[in-house]
Amino acid sequence: PKSAFALVNVDDKRGRIMLQNTKATKSTYSLKSASEFIGKIISNSLQGLEMSIDNHAIWFKLFGAFNAYNLLVAYGTAILLGEQPEDVLTVLSNVNPVPGRMEVVPNPMHVTALVDYAHTPDALKNVLDTIGSLRTGNESVITVVGCGGDRDKEKRPLMGAIASQLSDKVIFTSDNPRSEDPNVIIEEMKAGVGASNKRKVVALVNREEAIKTACLLAAANDIILVAGKGHEDYQEIKGQRLPFDDRKVLSQMLNLMES
The missing domain is CATH 3.90.190.20 (Mur ligase, C-terminal domain)
Incomplete structure:
Protein backbone atom coordinates (compact mmCIF):
# COMPACT_ATOMS: atom_id res chain seq x y z
CA PRO A 1 0.00 0.00 0.00
CA LYS A 2 1.02 3.62 -0.51
CA SER A 3 1.05 4.17 3.25
CA ALA A 4 3.70 1.49 3.83
CA PHE A 5 7.01 2.62 5.30
CA ALA A 6 10.26 0.93 6.30
CA LEU A 7 12.07 2.31 9.36
CA VAL A 8 15.56 0.86 9.36
CA ASN A 9 18.56 0.96 11.70
CA VAL A 10 21.43 2.26 9.57
CA ASP A 11 23.95 1.33 12.28
CA ASP A 12 23.29 -2.30 11.31
CA LYS A 13 24.75 -3.34 7.95
CA ARG A 14 21.79 -5.67 7.46
CA GLY A 15 19.55 -2.65 7.80
CA ARG A 16 21.25 -1.01 4.85
CA ILE A 17 20.60 -4.12 2.77
CA MET A 18 16.93 -4.02 3.78
CA LEU A 19 16.73 -0.42 2.59
CA GLN A 20 17.96 -1.46 -0.84
CA ASN A 21 15.37 -4.22 -1.13
CA THR A 22 12.17 -2.48 -0.06
CA LYS A 23 9.67 -0.56 -2.16
CA ALA A 24 8.11 1.07 0.90
CA THR A 25 8.80 4.69 1.84
CA LYS A 26 12.22 4.65 3.51
CA SER A 27 13.09 6.16 6.88
CA THR A 28 16.14 5.63 9.07
CA TYR A 29 17.22 5.79 12.70
CA SER A 30 20.66 5.74 14.30
CA LEU A 31 22.66 6.28 17.46
CA LYS A 32 25.87 6.85 15.51
CA SER A 33 25.30 8.63 12.21
CA ALA A 34 23.09 11.05 10.32
CA SER A 35 19.55 9.74 9.92
CA GLU A 36 15.94 10.83 10.04
CA PHE A 37 15.59 9.89 13.71
CA ILE A 38 18.74 10.46 15.77
CA GLY A 39 19.37 9.26 19.31
CA LYS A 40 22.33 9.78 21.61
CA ILE A 41 23.00 8.00 24.90
CA ILE A 42 23.79 10.55 27.61
CA SER A 43 24.11 8.13 30.53
CA ASN A 44 23.55 4.41 30.83
CA SER A 45 23.51 2.45 34.08
CA LEU A 46 21.75 -0.52 35.62
CA GLN A 47 19.30 1.97 37.11
CA GLY A 48 18.15 3.37 33.77
CA LEU A 49 19.03 5.22 30.61
CA GLU A 50 19.16 8.91 29.75
CA MET A 51 19.23 9.67 26.07
CA SER A 52 18.57 12.48 23.65
CA ILE A 53 16.00 11.77 20.95
CA ASP A 54 15.66 14.48 18.33
CA ASN A 55 17.20 16.96 20.81
CA HIS A 56 14.87 16.04 23.70
CA ALA A 57 16.78 14.68 26.74
CA ILE A 58 14.66 12.02 28.46
CA TRP A 59 15.19 9.52 31.31
CA PHE A 60 13.94 5.97 30.66
CA LYS A 61 13.43 3.05 33.03
CA LEU A 62 15.09 0.68 30.55
CA PHE A 63 18.86 0.34 30.20
CA GLY A 64 21.46 -0.92 27.76
CA ALA A 65 22.31 0.12 24.21
CA PHE A 66 19.89 -2.46 22.79
CA ASN A 67 17.05 -0.72 24.61
CA ALA A 68 18.24 2.65 23.33
CA TYR A 69 17.70 1.30 19.82
CA ASN A 70 14.32 -0.16 20.82
CA LEU A 71 13.16 3.17 22.23
CA LEU A 72 14.38 5.07 19.19
CA VAL A 73 12.60 2.80 16.70
CA ALA A 74 9.41 2.93 18.78
CA TYR A 75 9.62 6.73 18.76
CA GLY A 76 10.24 6.87 15.02
CA THR A 77 7.39 4.49 14.26
CA ALA A 78 4.94 6.53 16.33
CA ILE A 79 6.00 9.78 14.65
CA LEU A 80 5.62 8.25 11.20
CA LEU A 81 2.12 7.15 12.21
CA GLY A 82 1.25 10.77 13.03
CA GLU A 83 1.77 11.05 16.78
CA GLN A 84 3.24 14.16 18.44
CA PRO A 85 6.87 13.96 19.68
CA GLU A 86 6.15 15.16 23.23
CA ASP A 87 3.29 12.69 23.63
CA VAL A 88 5.39 9.79 22.39
CA LEU A 89 8.34 10.62 24.65
CA THR A 90 6.06 10.94 27.69
CA VAL A 91 4.64 7.47 27.06
CA LEU A 92 8.06 5.91 26.40
CA SER A 93 9.53 7.42 29.57
CA ASN A 94 6.94 5.47 31.56
CA VAL A 95 7.54 2.11 29.89
CA ASN A 96 8.59 -0.58 32.36
CA PRO A 97 10.94 -3.46 31.49
CA VAL A 98 9.29 -6.59 30.13
CA PRO A 99 8.86 -9.04 33.04
CA GLY A 100 11.78 -11.43 33.20
CA ARG A 101 13.91 -9.52 30.69
CA MET A 102 16.79 -7.81 32.49
Missing part, protein backbone atom coordinates in the same frame (compact mmCIF):
# COMPACT_ATOMS: atom_id res chain seq x y z
CA GLU A 103 14.32 -7.37 35.33
CA VAL A 104 15.79 -5.72 38.42
CA VAL A 105 14.77 -7.36 41.70
CA PRO A 106 14.67 -4.71 44.46
CA ASN A 107 16.48 -5.72 47.64
CA PRO A 108 17.97 -4.23 50.82
CA MET A 109 21.48 -5.67 50.33
CA HIS A 110 22.92 -3.03 47.95
CA VAL A 111 23.26 -5.76 45.33
CA THR A 112 22.08 -5.39 41.73
CA ALA A 113 19.92 -8.48 41.25
CA LEU A 114 18.76 -9.28 37.72
CA VAL A 115 16.54 -11.99 36.24
CA ASP A 116 16.63 -12.62 32.50
CA TYR A 117 15.09 -15.16 30.14
CA ALA A 118 18.40 -15.66 28.29
CA HIS A 119 18.39 -19.37 27.47
CA THR A 120 20.46 -19.44 24.27
CA PRO A 121 24.17 -18.74 23.82
CA ASP A 122 23.55 -15.50 21.88
CA ALA A 123 21.03 -14.21 24.41
CA LEU A 124 23.28 -15.02 27.38
CA LYS A 125 26.26 -13.32 25.72
CA ASN A 126 24.20 -10.22 24.95
CA VAL A 127 22.99 -9.95 28.54
CA LEU A 128 26.45 -10.45 30.05
CA ASP A 129 28.02 -8.05 27.53
CA THR A 130 25.42 -5.44 28.50
CA ILE A 131 26.15 -5.97 32.19
CA GLY A 132 29.89 -5.75 31.50
CA SER A 133 29.50 -2.48 29.63
CA LEU A 134 27.62 -0.95 32.56
CA ARG A 135 30.01 -1.97 35.33
CA THR A 136 31.42 1.09 37.04
CA GLY A 137 34.15 -0.34 39.25
CA ASN A 138 35.22 -3.58 40.86
CA GLU A 139 31.80 -5.21 41.09
CA SER A 140 31.78 -8.98 40.71
CA VAL A 141 29.29 -10.54 38.30
CA ILE A 142 27.81 -13.74 39.72
CA THR A 143 25.76 -15.78 37.24
CA VAL A 144 23.31 -18.59 37.96
CA VAL A 145 22.46 -20.52 34.80
CA GLY A 146 21.33 -23.91 33.53
CA CYS A 147 20.12 -25.51 30.31
CA GLY A 148 16.77 -27.10 29.58
CA GLY A 149 16.37 -30.85 29.26
CA ASP A 150 15.16 -32.61 26.09
CA ARG A 151 16.29 -29.57 24.07
CA ASP A 152 19.33 -28.38 22.06
CA LYS A 153 22.09 -30.42 23.67
CA GLU A 154 24.70 -28.79 21.44
CA LYS A 155 24.19 -25.42 23.14
CA ARG A 156 25.15 -26.66 26.62
CA PRO A 157 28.95 -26.36 26.35
CA LEU A 158 28.50 -23.00 24.61
CA MET A 159 26.38 -21.71 27.49
CA GLY A 160 28.98 -22.97 29.94
CA ALA A 161 31.79 -21.28 28.03
CA ILE A 162 30.02 -17.93 27.76
CA ALA A 163 28.91 -17.82 31.39
CA SER A 164 32.39 -18.69 32.67
CA GLN A 165 34.17 -16.25 30.35
CA LEU A 166 31.96 -13.25 31.09
CA SER A 167 31.29 -13.74 34.82
CA ASP A 168 33.51 -13.64 37.89
CA LYS A 169 31.67 -16.51 39.56
CA VAL A 170 29.26 -19.01 38.01
CA ILE A 171 26.81 -21.48 39.48
CA PHE A 172 25.58 -24.14 37.06
CA THR A 173 22.20 -25.48 38.09
CA SER A 174 18.94 -26.99 36.86
CA ASP A 175 16.75 -25.06 34.43
CA ASN A 176 13.80 -27.18 33.28
CA PRO A 177 15.49 -30.61 33.23
CA ARG A 178 12.27 -32.31 32.07
CA SER A 179 12.99 -36.03 31.61
CA GLU A 180 16.78 -35.71 31.74
CA ASP A 181 19.14 -36.10 34.69
CA PRO A 182 20.15 -32.52 35.62
CA ASN A 183 23.59 -33.74 36.68
CA VAL A 184 24.25 -34.89 33.12
CA ILE A 185 23.14 -31.52 31.73
CA ILE A 186 25.48 -29.71 34.11
CA GLU A 187 28.40 -31.94 33.14
CA GLU A 188 27.75 -31.11 29.47
CA MET A 189 27.81 -27.40 30.35
CA LYS A 190 31.09 -27.88 32.22
CA ALA A 191 32.63 -29.39 29.08
CA GLY A 192 32.68 -25.92 27.54
CA VAL A 193 34.56 -24.28 30.41
CA GLY A 194 38.19 -23.48 29.62
CA ALA A 195 40.94 -24.52 32.01
CA SER A 196 41.54 -20.96 33.20
CA ASN A 197 37.88 -20.51 34.13
CA LYS A 198 37.22 -23.79 35.95
CA ARG A 199 37.98 -22.17 39.31
CA LYS A 200 35.03 -19.80 38.81
CA VAL A 201 32.46 -22.60 38.48
CA VAL A 202 30.33 -24.28 41.14
CA ALA A 203 27.59 -26.83 40.39
CA LEU A 204 24.41 -27.07 42.47
CA VAL A 205 21.54 -29.08 41.00
CA ASN A 206 18.89 -27.50 43.24
CA ARG A 207 18.04 -24.14 41.65
CA GLU A 208 16.88 -22.59 44.91
CA GLU A 209 20.17 -23.54 46.57
CA ALA A 210 22.07 -22.14 43.61
CA ILE A 211 20.30 -18.78 43.92
CA LYS A 212 20.84 -18.78 47.68
CA THR A 213 24.55 -19.45 47.18
CA ALA A 214 24.83 -16.58 44.70
CA CYS A 215 23.29 -14.28 47.29
CA LEU A 216 25.72 -15.48 49.96
CA LEU A 217 28.68 -14.93 47.63
CA ALA A 218 27.63 -11.39 46.72
CA ALA A 219 29.14 -8.38 48.44
CA ALA A 220 27.73 -4.85 48.35
CA ASN A 221 27.54 -3.46 44.79
CA ASP A 222 28.01 -6.86 43.17
CA ILE A 223 25.74 -7.99 40.33
CA ILE A 224 23.76 -11.24 40.44
CA LEU A 225 22.29 -12.54 37.18
CA VAL A 226 19.84 -15.43 37.32
CA ALA A 227 19.45 -16.49 33.70
CA GLY A 228 17.35 -18.87 31.67
CA LYS A 229 13.79 -18.80 33.00
CA GLY A 230 12.88 -15.13 33.27
CA HIS A 231 9.12 -14.69 33.66
CA GLU A 232 8.41 -18.41 34.11
CA ASP A 233 6.76 -19.35 37.39
CA TYR A 234 7.36 -23.09 37.23
CA GLN A 235 10.08 -25.71 36.85
CA GLU A 236 9.56 -28.83 34.72
CA ILE A 237 10.99 -31.92 36.43
CA LYS A 238 10.15 -35.53 35.54
CA GLY A 239 6.78 -34.74 34.03
CA GLN A 240 5.72 -32.32 36.76
CA ARG A 241 5.35 -28.54 36.65
CA LEU A 242 6.45 -27.38 40.08
CA PRO A 243 5.96 -23.78 41.26
CA PHE A 244 9.20 -21.82 40.92
CA ASP A 245 9.80 -18.14 40.16
CA ASP A 246 13.40 -16.89 39.96
CA ARG A 247 12.29 -13.38 40.90
CA LYS A 248 10.49 -14.47 44.05
CA VAL A 249 13.27 -16.80 45.17
CA LEU A 250 15.95 -14.16 44.57
CA SER A 251 13.94 -11.54 46.45
CA GLN A 252 13.26 -13.89 49.37
CA MET A 253 16.90 -14.89 49.71
CA LEU A 254 18.20 -11.31 49.66
CA ASN A 255 15.58 -10.16 52.16
CA LEU A 256 16.35 -13.10 54.47
CA MET A 257 20.01 -12.09 54.46
CA GLU A 258 19.11 -8.66 55.83
CA SER A 259 17.19 -10.20 58.73
